[in-house]
Amino acid sequence: MIGAFKAVFWSFFGVRRKAEYDDDAKKLTPQAVIAAALVSTAIFVLALYGLVKLVTR
Amino acid sequence: MTAAAHAQDHAHHDDHAHHPTGIKRWLFTTNHKDIGTLYLWFSFTMFLMGGVMALLIRAELFQPGLQLVNPEFFNSLTTVHGLVMVFGAIMPAWVGFANWLIPMQIGAADMAFPRMNNWSFYLVVPAAILLVASFFVPGGAAASGWTLYPPLIIQQGISIDMTILAVHILGASSIMGSINIITTILNLRAPGMTLMKMPLFVWTWLITAYLLIAVMPVLAGAVTMLLTDRHFGTSFFNAAGGGDPTMFMHIFWFFGHPEVYIMILPAFGVVSAIIPAFARKPLFGYASMVYATASIAILSFIVWGHHMFTVGMPAAGNLFFMYATMLIAVPTGVKIFNWIATMWKGSMTFETPMLFSVGFLCLFTIGGFSGLVLAITPVDITLHNTYYVVAHFHYVLVSGALFAIFAGVYFWLPKWTGNMYNETLGKAHFWLSVIGFNIAFFPQHFLGLAGMPRRIPDYALQFAEWNMWSSVGAFIFGFSQLVFLYVVIECIRSGRKSEQLPWEGADTLEWTHLPTPAPYHTFETAPVVK
Numbered sequence: 085m086i087g088a089f090k091a092v093f094w095s096f097f098g099v100r101r102k103a104e105y106d107d108d109a110k111k112l113t114p115q116a117v118i119a120a121a122l123v124s125t126a127i128f129v130l131a132l133y134g135l136v137k138l139v140t141r
Numbered sequence: 142m143t144a145a146a147h148a149q150d151h152a153h154h155d156d157h158a159h160h161p162t163g164i165k166r167w168l169f170t171t172n173h174k175d176i177g178t179l180y181l182w183f184s185f186t187m188f189l190m191g192g193v194m195a196l197l198i199r200a201e202l203f204q205p206g207l208q209l210v211n212p213e214f215f216n217s218l219t220t221v222h223g224l225v226m227v228f229g230a231i232m233p234a235w236v237g238f239a240n241w242l243i244p245m246q247i248g249a250a251d252m253a254f255p256r257m258n259n260w261s262f263y264l265v266v267p268a269a270i271l272l273v274a275s276f277f278v279p280g281g282a283a284a285s286g287w288t289l290y291p292p293l294i295i296q297q298g299i300s301i302d303m304t305i306l307a308v309h310i311l312g313a314s315s316i317m318g319s320i321n322i323i324t325t326i327l328n329l330r331a332p333g334m335t336l337m338k339m340p341l342f343v344w345t346w347l348i349t350a351y352l353l354i355a356v357m358p359v360l361a362g363a364v365t366m367l368l369t370d371r372h373f374g375t376s377f378f379n380a381a382g383g384g385d386p387t388m389f390m391h392i393f394w395f396f397g398h399p400e401v402y403i404m405i406l407p408a409f410g411v412v413s414a415i416i417p418a419f420a421r422k423p424l425f426g427y428a429s430m431v432y433a434t435a436s437i438a439i440l441s442f443i444v445w446g447h448h449m450f451t452v453g454m455p456a457a458g459n460l461f462f463m464y465a466t467m468l469i470a471v472p473t474g475v476k477i478f479n480w481i482a483t484m485w486k487g488s489m490t491f492e493t494p495m496l497f498s499v500g501f502l503c504l505f506t507i508g509g510f511s512g513l514v515l516a517i518t519p520v521d522i523t524l525h526n527t528y529y530v531v532a533h534f535h536y537v538l539v540s541g542a543l544f545a546i547f548a549g550v551y552f553w554l555p556k557w558t559g560n561m562y563n564e565t566l567g568k569a570h571f572w573l574s575v576i577g578f579n580i581a582f583f584p585q586h587f588l589g590l591a592g593m594p595r596r597i598p599d600y601a602l603q604f605a606e607w608n609m610w611s612s613v614g615a616f617i618f619g620f621s622q623l624v625f626l627y628v629v630i631e632c633i634r635s636g637r638k639s640e641q642l643p644w645e646g647a648d649t650l651e652w653t654h655l656p657t658p659a660p661y662h663t664f665e666t667a668p669v670v671k
Contacts, residue, residue, distance in 0.1 A: 095432035096440075099475055105428040109337050125439050136460045 088112050088120035095121075096128070160661050171255030172661065173240045178557075179262050180237030181550075185626070187229030187269060192619050194222035199581070199615040202608050205600055215598035216284035217300075221272060223287030224304070227404070228311045229269050231538065234546045235407040236261070236318050239346050241557065243322060245651035245659060246340045248331025248668045253324035257317050264314035271307040275300035286596060288393055289364065291378040291386045295371055302371070305364045312357040319350035326350075331650075333670035337431070340649045341424065342410030344431050348438045349406045352399045355442075360396040363389060387452050394445035402441045404538060405505075406434060408545030409476060412498045415552050416480050418646035419495035420487025426479040433472035433479075440469040450521045459518045466516035470509065477506055492644075493567030497548035500575050501541060508536030511586065526596075529589025535582045540575075547574070547625065554629070555643045556651055559658030560636030566628045573621030580614025 091108045094100045100108070161170070170176060198218050201209045210218070240258065244251055252258045275282040280298025283289065294301055326347045330339070339347075366377040367389070376382025378389045409430075417424045424430065446454060446462030454462075480502055489495070511533040515521045524530060547570070554562050584607035593604045600608065641657050651659065654668050 091432075095436045095472075097436075097471060097475075099426065099429045100432055102428070109335075114336075121435070121439060125443075129443055132461055132464050133457075135464065136457045140457050140460065 085116060085120065088116040089124065091117060092120045092124045096124070169259070171251070171259050173244050173251045173255070173258065174557075174659065174661065176252075176258050176262050177237045177240030177242075180233045180240060180265075183262070183265065183269070184230050184232075184234035184237060187225050187233070189622070190273060191222050191225035191230055192622065194218045194225065196615060196619050198222065199612040201598055202600070203612040204609070205602055205605050207599055210598065212598045213281055213284060216286075216596065217276065217282035219596050220283045220286055221276070224272055224283075224307075225269075226538070227287065227400070228308070229265075229272065231404045231542050231546070232311075232315065233265055235346075235349070235404070235542075236315075238342075238407060238411070238546075238549055238553075239318075239322055241553065242651065243325055243343055243346060244329070245655060245663055246343050246649050247326060247329065247334050248650055248654070248664050248670065249325060249329035250662065250664050250667075252321050253329055254321045258321055261314045261318040261321065264310050264317075268307040268310040268314070271303045271310075275303040278303065288390075288397070289367065290393075291367060291370065291389050292380075294367060295379065302368065305368050308364050309361055312361045315353050315357050319353040322346055322350040323354075331664070331667040331670050337428065338670060340410070341413035341427070341430055341434075342407065345406040345410030345413075345434055348434050349403050352403050352406075352438055352441070356396040356399045356403075359392060360400075363392040363396065366392075387449075390449050390452060391445070394448045395442070397448065398445045399438075399441045401534075401537065402437060404542045406438070408501065408505075408542045409434065411545045411549040411552075412480065412501055414647075414649065415494045415498045415548050416483050416502075418552070418644045418648075419492065419498070420484045420489050421646040422483055422487045424479070425482035425485075426475075429475055430479055433475045436472040437469060440465065440472070444469055447516055447521070450518050451525045463516055463518045467513065470513055470516075473509055477502065477509075492551075493562070493564060493571055494548045494552035494644075496568060496571040497544050497551065500571065501544040501548065504536055504540030504544065504575075504578070508533055508541055511536060524589055526594055527589035528585040528593045528595055531595050532582050532585035532589060535585075539582070540578055544574075547571075550629070552644070552647075553651075554632055555639035556655075556657055556659055558633050558636065559639055560632050561639045561643060562628050562632040562636060566624060566631075570621060570624040570628060573624065574618055577614050577616075577618030577621055581611050581618050582614070584608075584610050584614075 087108065090104075091100070091112060094104075167175065167179060170179075197210060198215065201207075201215060240252065243249075272282075278298065278300050280300060282300045283294070283304045284297065285294040285301075289301075289304070326339070326343060336344075366375070369375040370377055370379055370384070376384035378384045378386045380386060413424055413430060444462055444466045446458060447466045450459055450462070491499070511529070515524060515530065515533055551562060551567055554560070588604055588607050588611070591604065593600055593608075639657050642652055643657070644652070647653075650668065650670070655663055
């Protein structure tokens with residue numbers, strides 16, 4: 085599952101090292117990636133919201 | 142094999158060799174290539190209609206003062222031009238490409254649900270008729286802008302109901318098309334065609350189809366609430382009855398921003414096929430392109446508020462949408478970087494598809510940068526509803542989506558028709574388009590920065606000169622599309638016979654595993670992809 089989160093993190097940035105991508109393609113299932121993406125998006129939104137709260141305090 | 146089984150197999154084969162002709166072929170077709178062709182011709186027809194509306198707008202704006210049309214009709218023109226171009230021209234064109242290319246690129250015989258495919262197409266026709274016919278009903282066509290904002294939209298006549306019905310039908314068609322595309326891609330890939338071997342065009346359409354399924358019901362909900370506000374006494378968006386017009390904006394743009402990506406992601410796929418073919422190098426960073434596309438799709442759901450910085454959201458809300466919007470530029474920038482890296486030290490030639498792709502790359506980037514400018518809340522508050530916004534989204538949707546459509550048509554015309562187009566005229570079409578487009582839309586940045594509001598038929602004298610240039614450019618751009626029409630018709634009717642592989646760098650299944658032109662039925666036996 086940690087591998088799925090790492091893959092999603094790199095996808096947010098939009099790049100991935102070839103060897104690691106090949107490793108992802110072998111090990112990760114689409115279900116794990118989608119679940120990790122939904123959780124990561126929620127974390128991302130909350131982090132942005134936290135940043136906004138911080139600067140408008 | 143027994144004799145009975147052999148006969149059955151033979152009968153089956155004969156059934157597939159059947160090639161219907163005449164009007165019935167087009168009315169009852171379930172063939173993905175026929176339906177793709179229908180979509181493409183339909184979208185070009187709508188493009189010409191929307192284009193005529195655009196030229197009427199630019200003719201009126203050639204000089205200050207009211208010359209040609211009255212203000213109500215002008216507002217209808219801007220509204221229906223937007224709706225027709227978004228829902229009638231760009232989206233159906235991409236569905237046409239999807240129909241033609243996805244089965245061939247993944248090694249499938251057809252789409253997963255061929256009859257539903259036929260129905261998807263024949264739904265868009267009545268919707269288009271409703272939109273265009275609304276000009277001829279009492280009160281004229283919808284005049285609220287393509288965003289259909291209340292309370293203006295609550296007050297107009299029957300044309301609004303026609304527009305709402307059209308949007309519903311188009312939404313149903315898009316959802317059915319998306320289900321078809323997702324099922325085809327996930328279930329009908331040839332043996333060995335793993336997800337990460339699929340051409341980028343297939344990937345971008347898979348993600349686009351998910352976006353469509355996610356947001357079209359949201360738009361349907363919004364316009365249904367408009368309908369009940371108009372006729373059934375509800376007050377969803379009516380402040381007098383306790384409703385809130387701002388809520389419509391939130392719901393509309395929750396649909397509307399992913400909609401922008403619905404129109405541009407397939408363009409990324411087309412350009413990702415063409416640039417490697419003409420640079421004679423594999424696409425740089427294929428995996429990162431897939432990742433970046435998925436990332437853009439996810440982020441597209443959390444940036445809608447940047448369309449409404451001026452409605453009075455709390456500062457925290459404005460800041461959130463500003464940060465999120467700026468971050469979406471990162472994966473988009475990765476894509477631009479990858480296309481440039483693909484061209485780097487490539488053995489490049491510049492036939493028409495490549496010209497349109499390079500034009501896309503340069504001009505879409507300008508549209509992206511002006512989008513970043515508009516993402517900055519305090520700047521947007523100044524530029525909101527000005528011509529700067531008009532310039533920005535035309536750089537994204539015309540030199541972005543439309544140029545990629547042209548690139549794709551020129552690239553795959555030999556595969557579709559078996560004939561080559563006239564390269565000289567193709568290049569003339571590109572140069573006339575790119576020059577006309579820039580003369581039409583670049584000055585609109587200046588007009589917006591100087592404060593000219595959008596959607597007005599008359600303007601103050603200080604805006605006269607750039608408006609004149611913009612109109613001249615629009616007419617050059619508009620009429621140069623007739624060159625495109627001529628090139629396509631000439632190619633179909635009397636073009637020189639194409640070689641089997643007209644583009645030496647093209648390496649997807651439709652080029653490597655199928656004859657040119659593609660036969661009526663392809664991949665009845667799935668290829669094995671290594």
